[in-house]
Ligand SMILES: Nc1ncnc2c1ncn2[C@@H]1O[C@H](COP(=O)(O)OP(=O)(O)O)[C@@H](O)[C@H]1O
């Protein structure tokens with residue numbers, strides 16, 4: 524049986540550290556893996572450590588609540604309005620946000636991988652369609668509406684409480700004048716994209732247009748075949764165009780923000796999503812006042828982003844993960860207690 528990309532990278536890092544990585548049961552499942560080093564053993568689930576609690580996972584998955592708690596501890600977090608009732612979208616809070624910012628982002632409060640995230644919402648009709656889609660995707664039918672933040676995406680990997688690597692994630696944007704279908708086909712010809720069915724150590728995945736993109740386009744009143752009109756900026760929020768290592772250039776204060784967010788939420792191995800101009804992340808947090816903000820803390824982070832960037836050196840995040848999970852000498856102690 525073939526491990527997924529993530530488990531292949533865990534197994535390779537384990538081998539380098541003199542550890543063994545084995546399936547947990549007789550039937551192949553990617554969900555669990557046993558790591559063994561001498562007397563030490565640890566069962567991991569993808570990039571979840573053996574120490575992570577269900578409480579921390581649930582809390583981190585609730586974007587609105589975790590941001591509120593982190594903001595109260597002084598961390599710079601994006602602020603949004605939680606829409607959980609049918610009428611709320613017409614309420615004064617959302618209207619005021621739209622009037623003040625002009626461009627909003629609508630997303631499922633308990634979502635991930637960018638699914639159901641609309642980033643070019645400038646009018647009420649789009650807002651309502653984006654709300655409907657995000658709500659249908661969200662576990663609790665809760666939707667977050669927040670100001671659009673200009674700039675790029677920074678992802679910081681925190682392993683055993685330590686900020687270990689940072690990448691800039693550039694998302695594909697659909698150009699005007701051509702259909703989404705043709706543009707996705709062109710993106711998929713990129714040899715750096717692999718497929719789920721044949722897991723390999725490629726940086727990125729094939730984009731499956733029919734899966735999420737169709738619904739995403741409907742939010743903007745578009746479809747796969749028609750040319751994208753000039754007034755739209757359609758970002759494919761769940762995909763990558765480039766993944767650029769920025770570990771050396773990110774200011775230590777921003778790395779500390781990411782590490783603190785994980786520490787407070789009890790996420791011992793996390794991926795922190797931040798948004799803002801790249802220049803803001805190279806400066807102290809005070810110097811970037813409000814321009815760069817924390818979006819969310821991910822449990823089960825996609826650590827392959829740091830091991831297989833499209834640009835810049837790979838970072839040994841899987842070695843750090845294995846060493847932490849097995850508590851090898853020099854690894855940080857377990858740090859998975861919710862402290863907010
Ligand atoms: N406030 C925002 N401003 C601009 N882009 C955003 C904003 N929020 C999300 N995005 C875009 O959507 C992507 C996914 O958003 P995120 O909040 O991380 O949700 P998810 O849990 O789906 O990953 C981001 O990486 C970014 O490209």
Ligand SMILES: [Mg+2]
Nearest residue numbers: 636637796819
């Ligand atoms: Mg995210």
